[in-house]
Amino acid sequence: xxxxxxxxxxxxxxxxxxxxxxxxxxxxxxxxxxxxxxxxxxxxxxxxxxxxxxxxxxxxxxxxxxxxxxxxxxxxxxxxxxxxxxxxxxxxxxxxxxxxxxxxxxxxxxxxxx
Amino acid sequence: xxxxxxxxxxxxxxxxxxxxxxxxxxxxxxxxxxxxxxxxxxxxxxxxxxxxxxxxxxxxxxxxxxxxxxxxxxxxxxxxxxxxxxxxxxxxxxxxxxxxxxxxxxxxxxx
Numbered sequence: 001x002x003x004x005x006x007x008x009x010x011x012x013x014x015x016x017x018x019x020x021x022x023x024x025x026x027x028x029x030x031x032x033x034x035x036x037x038x039x040x041x042x043x044x045x046x047x048x049x050x051x052x053x054x055x056x057x058x059x060x061x062x063x064x065x066x067x068x069x070x071x072x073x074x075x076x077x078x079x080x081x082x083x084x085x086x087x088x089x090x091x092x093x094x095x096x097x098x099x100x101x102x103x104x105x106x107x108x109x110x111x112x113x114x
Numbered sequence: 115x116x117x118x119x120x121x122x123x124x125x126x127x128x129x130x131x132x133x134x135x136x137x138x139x140x141x142x143x144x145x146x147x148x149x150x151x152x153x154x155x156x157x158x159x160x161x162x163x164x165x166x167x168x169x170x171x172x173x174x175x176x177x178x179x180x181x182x183x184x185x186x187x188x189x190x191x192x193x194x195x196x197x198x199x200x201x202x203x204x205x206x207x208x209x210x211x212x213x214x215x216x217x218x219x220x221x222x223x224x225x
């Protein structure tokens with residue numbers, strides 16, 4: 001149980017385009033979903049916390065207009081990187097929790113912006 | 115500012131050795147501490163610790179929390195090459211739901 005999927009697993013796009021990443025909890029309803037970013041050889045950095053039906057809470061320094069989060073249902077959250085630039089290239093990981101404690105992570109999406 | 119510090123940052127041992135990974139934290143309104151194992155992709159959940167002094171065990175892995183000294187350790191006995199990974203420690207804050215992660219420990223087990 002507690003499986004989280006992400007799609008796509010990797011994406012390459014041109015600078016200036018927008019990219020949407022989906023995060024789904026497959027076998028449970030997630031009260032909250034989280035979006036993280038991870039640079040090579042670094043730890044996970046929380047970008048935003050997302051609750052179904054409400055606006056996401058962004059961490060300090062994360063541009064909410066650049067990283068749009070939509071949490072349409074208890075099993076789906078999307079992250080859209082708008083007007084992507086090479087410095088946005090990173091590994092994006094989502095997680096979901098059903099009880100507010102244990103977070104279960106998706107397999108991640110590797111974004112490369114050319 | 116909430117802070118989680120893991121040590122060592124990197125560790126290389128031989129198969130069969132026992133390793134101890136450390137995680138210390140300074141957070142306001144501590145709720146629980148979680149350990150994850152990250153191989154090539156996303157972290158997989160290992161343990162959640164909420165109470166002091168109660169060891170959690172899963173096979174060759176075990177972990178314990180000391181809320182007085184504000185640290186946790188993750189032990190792996192009889193290590194195998196498949197234990198090679200980054201081990202992440204994160205703390206949950208009361209009322210915030212978000213995890214604050216340490217830098218991770220990169221563990222390499224050589225055959």
